[in-house]
Each structure stands twice: as structure tokens, then as C-alpha cells.
Amino acid sequence: MIRNFANKTAVLTGGASGFGLECARIAASMKMNVVLVDVQEDALDKAKAEIKATGVQVLAQKVDVSSASEMENLANLVEVTFGAPHFVFNNAGVGSGGLIWENSVADWQWVLGVNVWGVVHGVRLFTPMMLAAAKADPNYEGHVVNTASMAGILTAPNMGVYNVSKHAVVALTETLYQDLKLVTDQVSASVLCPYFVPTGISQSHRNRPSNLPHQKATKSQLIGQAMSDKAVNSGKVSAADTAHMVFEAIAQDQFYIYSHPHALDNVQTRMEAIVQQKNPPNPFEARPDIGDKLKAELRS
Numbered sequence: 001m002i003r004n005f006a007n008k009t010a011v012l013t014g015g016a017s018g019f020g021l022e023c024a025r026i027a028a029s030m031k032m033n034v035v036l037v038d039v040q041e042d043a044l045d046k047a048k049a050e051i052k053a054t055g056v057q058v059l060a061q062k063v064d065v066s067s068a069s070e071m072e073n074l075a076n077l078v079e080v081t082f083g084a085p086h087f088v089f090n091n092a093g094v095g096s097g098g099l100i101w102e103n104s105v106a107d108w109q110w111v112l113g114v115n116v117w118g119v120v121h122g123v124r125l126f127t128p129m130m131l132a133a134a135k136a137d138p139n140y141e142g143h144v145v146n147t148a149s150m151a152g153i154l155t156a157p158n159m160g161v162y163n164v165s166k167h168a169v170v171a172l173t174e175t176l177y178q179d180l181k182l183v184t185d186q187v188s189a190s191v192l193c194p195y196f197v198p199t200g201i202s203q204s205h206r207n208r209p210s211n212l213p214h215q216k217a218t219k220s221q222l223i224g225q226a227m228s229d230k231a232v233n234s235g236k237v238s239a240a241d242t243a244h245m246v247f248e249a250i251a252q253d254q255f256y257i258y259s260h261p262h263a264l265d266n267v268q269t270r271m272e273a274i275v276q277q278k279n280p281p282n283p284f285e286a287r288p289d290i291g292d293k294l295k296a297e298l299r300s
Helices: 017-027 041-052 068-081 105-136 160-183 201-209 219-233 239-252 261-275 288-299
Strands: 009-013 032-040 059-062 087-090 143-147 187-193 254-258
Touching: 009 017, 009 068, 009 105, 017 032, 017 041, 017 087, 032 041, 032 068, 032 087, 041 059, 059 261, 068 105, 068 288, 087 105, 105 143, 105 160, 105 187, 143 160, 143 239, 160 187, 187 239, 219 288, 239 254
Parallel strands: 009 032, 009 087, 032 059, 087 143, 143 187, 187 254
Antiparallel strands: none
């Protein structure tokens, strides 16, 4: 929980676009020091200029969050520059689609590297720093927010690698929350589970490392990309709307953050099937037209 954000420090990975940039804008409006972290240098430079123009202190770093050494260097630089951060937003993420057996080793390495290891590094490096600050100062307040997805609590077909990565983030963050409650009342955690929000994640292949081999996209991957583009771009809830939800959750120590709470009906159906030992439910029960179209395209 953080009740007063002024003069505190926010570290935001994936900070040059989407949720990260929108949270940076809010942080700047609240007079926080802002640390922008991203792998896309041109977008990072633009974001840095925008946030710096508001008058707050800004540190911008190009970092591959999947790299332990790069994240360690970032954490050291943040500590030297601002001390322990107060809000850490482990938000960097990439998307991936296609039938789960069609994903290459490189696909798995890239998606799990960013979506899971990026969060792991953020937690393992910044949490001890925050706990030390809390021990030294009874007035210190800290909060970690990890970006998962509704794909972290649902298992939509044709996007298995992404589902796996986001389930890991949900489990990691729930455990982080419980572990923190054992040792402190000054630092807490939340998990962000957005649904289809226009953020640019559906075009995340633009930042795929050149050293990871590209295979020709399979039919299922092309279909998944098209469906993702359509769903994300038609989203009615904006990244800015979601960013405000993040700050409200931090202020209220609310753990689960949902951009589309109506999607929880599907979560309840899934959980009931698990408890009742039923087979996984049809994910397209509410929209059979979409399921029929996907099945027809994959079988044609």
C-alpha cells in the first residue's frame, strides 16, 4: 500500500508504451521520480522526453528484462540514484499464439524469458531493497505490481505459451503477496490481469531478439495473430483506464486488478470444473460463432 506518492520512486518495465507509459504519466502527475525501462530504444527516448517535460526526475534505461545481468545493473543504478524504489511495476511482456506443439524452442525462450524471468528478476532484485528500506524507516511504503493477464487464470486455446507464462506470473505474485505478509506490513503486492486492452502487445514481435531464430509462421500462428489483433484493437477499455486501476489498487492494497471484471464468469466456470473434476469447459460457450470459425479455419 502507498497512501502518499509524492517524492517517491516508481520503476516501470515496459515503460515506453501501453500500461507502463500510462502508469509513468500518472506517477509523474503525482510528482514521483520515474524510472523508465524498455527494450525499444526509440520509444524509450520519446517517453523519457515526455515524462521529463513534466518536471520530475527521470531515469531511462534500455534493458532486456530477461537478462539477469542487465536487471542487476538496473537495480544497482536505481539504488544509487534514488535509493529503494516504492512502486515497482514488473510489466514488460510479449504475446505469442498458435497451437502449443507448434511453438519452437526459441518461441518458448523468448516468451518465458520476458514474461516470467522479467518478473522473477524484478521481484528478486527490488523486493530485498524495499524490505531493507522498510526496516530502516517505519514510514516507508512499498508496493510491487506484476502484469499477468486474464490468460493467467483462463486457458484460451491457440495461445498456450502465453497462457503458461501468465499463469506463472499469477502464481508468483500470489506467493509474493503471502510471503510479504509474513515479514512486513509496509510492502505489499498486486497482480494485474488485463483482458483485451489496446497496448501494442499484439505487435510485440517487433522487439523479438535477433539472436533468436525465426521460423516461418504456422497456419495456427497466423490465425492467432489475426484474432489477437482484432480483439485487442477493438478493446473499449484503454491502457490509461487500466493504469488508473493500478494506482487505485496500490492505494487500497487490493491484490487482483481486472480491466474487465465480466470475464470472471469464465474464471468461475473453469474453477468449478476443476473442483468438480470435470473436463475443461468450452471457452467459446458464450460466443460459439468464434469457436466454430477457429475450428473450421484450423481444420480446413
